[in-house]
Amino acid sequence: MKEVTLxxxxxxxxxxxxxxxxxxxxxxxxxxxxxxxxxxPLLYISMIENGYVxxxxxxxxxxxxxxxxxxxxxxxxxxxxxxxxALGDYLVSVCTSISCFLQxxxxxxxxxxxxxxxxxxxxxxxGKFSVEHIECNxxxxxxxxxxxNYEMIEGVTPDKARExxxxxxxxxxxxxxxxxMQRLFGGQRSFDWGVEEPEGAFLPxxxxxxxxxxxxxx
Amino acid sequence: MSTDGQVKxxxxxxxxxxxxxxTIERYEATGGYTALRKGLLELGPEKVGAEVKASNIRGxxxxxxPAGVKWGFLAAARPAYLVVNGDESEPGTFKDRQLLxxxxxxxxxxVILTSFAVGVxxxxxxxxxxxxxxxxxLQHAVDDAYQKGYIGKDILGSGFDLEITVHLGAGAYIxxxxxxxxxxxxxxxxxxxxKPPFPAIEGLYxxxxxxxxxxxxxxxxxxxxxxxLAYAGIGPEKSAxxxxxxxxxxxxxxxxxxxxxxxxxxxxxxxxGGGMAEGRELxxxxxxxxxxxxxxxxxxxxTPVTIDDVAQHGSMxxxxxxxxxxxxxxxxxxxxxxxxxYAHESCGQCTPCREGTTWLERIFNRILxxxxxxxxxxxxxxxxxxxxxxxxxxxxxxxxxxxxPSATAPVVSLMKYFRAEVEARIAREVAHG
Numbered sequence: 267m268k269e270v271t272l273x274x275x276x277x278x279x280x281x282x283x284x285x286x287x288x289x290x291x292x293x294x295x296x297x298x299x300x301x302x303x304x305x306x307p308l309l310y311i312s313m314i315e316n317g318y319v320x321x322x323x324x325x326x327x328x329x330x331x332x333x334x335x336x337x338x339x340x341x342x343x344x345x346x347x348x349x350x351x352a353l354g355d356y357l358v359s360v361c362t363s364i365s366c367f368l369q370x371x372x373x374x375x376x377x378x379x380x381x382x383x384x385x386x387x388x389x390x391x392x393g394k395f396s397v398e399h400i401e402c403n404x405x406x407x408x409x410x411x412x413x414x415n416y417e418m419i420e421g422v423t424p425d426k427a428r429e430x431x432x433x434x435x436x437x438x439x440x441x442x443x444x445x446x447m448q449r450l451f452g453g454q455r456s457f458d459w460g461v462e463e464p465e466g467a468f469l470p471x472x473x474x475x476x477x478x479x480x481x482x483x484x
Numbered sequence: 485m486s487t488d489g490q491v492k493x494x495x496x497x498x499x500x501x502x503x504x505x506x507t508i509e510r511y512e513a514t515g516g517y518t519a520l521r522k523g524l525l526e527l528g529p530e531k532v533g534a535e536v537k538a539s540n541i542r543g544x545x546x547x548x549x550p551a552g553v554k555w556g557f558l559a560a561a562r563p564a565y566l567v568v569n570g571d572e573s574e575p576g577t578f579k580d581r582q583l584l585x586x587x588x589x590x591x592x593x594x595v596i597l598t599s600f601a602v603g604v605x606x607x608x609x610x611x612x613x614x615x616x617x618x619x620x621x622l623q624h625a626v627d628d629a630y631q632k633g634y635i636g637k638d639i640l641g642s643g644f645d646l647e648i649t650v651h652l653g654a655g656a657y658i659x660x661x662x663x664x665x666x667x668x669x670x671x672x673x674x675x676x677x678x679k680p681p682f683p684a685i686e687g688l689y690x691x692x693x694x695x696x697x698x699x700x701x702x703x704x705x706x707x708x709x710x711x712x713l714a715y716a717g718i719g720p721e722k723s724a725x726x727x728x729x730x731x732x733x734x735x736x737x738x739x740x741x742x743x744x745x746x747x748x749x750x751x752x753x754x755x756x757g758g759g760m761a762e763g764r765e766l767x768x769x770x771x772x773x774x775x776x777x778x779x780x781x782x783x784x785x786x787t788p789v790t791i792d793d794v795a796q797h798g799s800m801x802x803x804x805x806x807x808x809x810x811x812x813x814x815x816x817x818x819x820x821x822x823x824x825x826y827a828h829e830s831c832g833q834c835t836p837c838r839e840g841t842t843w844l845e846r847i848f849n850r851i852l853x854x855x856x857x858x859x860x861x862x863x864x865x866x867x868x869x870x871x872x873x874x875x876x877x878x879x880x881x882x883x884x885x886x887x888x889p890s891a892t893a894p895v896v897s898l899m900k901y902f903r904a905e906v907e908a909r910i911a912r913e914v915a916h917g
Binding site: 267297298299300302303304305306307309310331333340341344345346347348362363364365367368369400401402403404405406407408409413416417418444454456457458459460461463465467472473474475 | 498502503504505506563572573574575576577578580581582585586606612613614615616617619620623624647649651652653654655656657668669670671672673674675689730731732733734738739740770774805807809813817818821822825828829831
């Protein structure tokens with residue numbers, strides 16, 4: 267990984283970002299031979315900063331990577347995980363692809379919509395939940411699968427999905443971790459996960475160390 | 485070999501060490517990074533490449549192309565790159581997630597050996613965006629390997645330098661297609677490229693690039709430790725080695741199974757998978773991910789599970805995802821669900837795919853909502869024929885990549901084996917008007 271020094275103009279573009287995000291941005295730029303490759307991780311960082319991919323966020327990413335705002339937007343608009351509208355605190359994603367469908371995933375989605383009061387594809391007015399159906403998430407022996415802020419739970423029943431929604435509404439943890447939710451609301455798993463880990467997400471952005479939202483739980 | 489007499493190459497360590505197979509301590513204590521020493525300090529790059537070629541391992545991402553041959557295509561220009569495809573997104577597939585979470589060092593060691601063999605100094609591992617936990621495990625493994633001096637400058641004093649970057653995607657099935665993945669890694673829209681030029685000539689940043697699947701590369705340490713011939717000697721000649729199959733749907737024991745190819749589908753579904761629930765019967769199964777044409781018990785139960793036998797019967801072993809449907813399945817709804825996936829995931833570059841998959845989904849919507857017309861059956865087949873003329877398998881291509889043709893597989897399978905069910909559904913609705 268190479269050390270990256272930002273020019274005054276580049277520093278100015280991310281002046282509003284917090285110190286962690288500015289450091290992560292430099293780190294990410296050092297991981298690729300070509301700055302343009304950092305567009306995807308930088309978009310995630312901009313989501314951490316702004317809650318979703320905003321026009322200002324895309325402009326900042328453009329300055330760091332040498333792209334125009336339109337070029338950044340063409341990338342952001344291609345991928346479903348770059349959300350271009352404000353999200354709730356918890357993004358609840360229900361897989362309804364073929365293997366989950368065969369195990370009753372549509373009923374799980376209905377339970378989540380019903381209990382949260384938020385229809386598929388929307389965000390509730392109180393800003394607590396966003397609900398979406400998603401395509402296959404690669405845990406098909408543990409179908410049906412639900413993600414909260416991209417942390418996965420396998421073997422979810424409609425009843426457990428309702429419990430999950432209530433648990434989140436009643437406060438939920440600061441850090442959403444897949445292992446804790448699996449223990450509380452999960453069932454059949456695709457494979458043995460071996461050991462519980464406290465790492466997880468505190469925002470609807472995938473919690474991946476160097477440029478995600480991973481934090482150690484207390 | 486594991487205790488039950490089955491050959492286990494990829495999963496032996498995780499099965500024996502259920503809580504810590506992902507740590508560097510356990511990995512090293514169970515023979516990890518010995519292949520790296522052997523490869524870098526004893527064999528040298530040519531011999532490492534020769535062992536992998538001799539192993540006859542075929543790529544595990546879906547296309548089943550011999551990996552050693554692929555490596556041989558890498559053009560001489562430098563810099564060159566290795567890109568590992570961990571964008572596992574083919575519905576029904578979850579093997580790479582297990583390999584990443586439970587034994588990430590096996591992959592990292594494979595990446596280092598492969599990079600050494602083909603002569604690249606920067607490798608990228610592209611993990612799908614919805615896999616933050618596998619990505620975290622992998623990043624920890626990469627960090628630990630850097631600390632130990634297995635990655636970085638002058639690895640083990642061999643003079644070989646390597647950097648590994650873990651890259652997270654952002655939710656696009658199409659990025660599993662290798663040229664789309666390269667575009668994505670360059671910070672572009674994940675749209676497949678016209679080929680040629682193939683990535684081995686012009687790949688990442690227009691430089692020579694090898695793209696291999698997570699499972700393929702995870703086999704490399706074993707091959708170097710035990711020799712390519714030992715690997716080639718496992719299983720049928722043209723389906724050498726073990727294979728991770730992801731079993732899901734209506735079986736009693738869904739899960740990932742590392743098998744030696746050559747068993748029958750009956751053995752796989754009823755012995756390993758444990759068969760259907762009490763009182764249920766097998767209706768159909770998809771042998772290699774949602775893109776694959778379906779198999780049915782009347783015709784395919786005794787077909788061997790090998791790459792070539794499945795191909796000869798008009799389907800593909802693809803990504804190794806086996807999706808089982810029992811007689812409670814509404815196969816029309818199942819086909820719709822698969823078609824809907826491709827309509828959602830089409831990148832939109834090619835008209836037959838962009839328009840065709842959308843129309844297929846709409847016609848299915850009409851049938852499922854009770855407004856189907858008798859002519860819809862021919863219409864579904866006609867639209868499918870517009871995407872892939874002749875409706876054969878492997879499909880005739882009208883598009884840059886195989887995504888569009890994949891959407892025709894469930895349609896053609898439905899009409900081939902369950903046409904009467906579709907006709908009856910439409911007739912019932914027409915009668916009820």
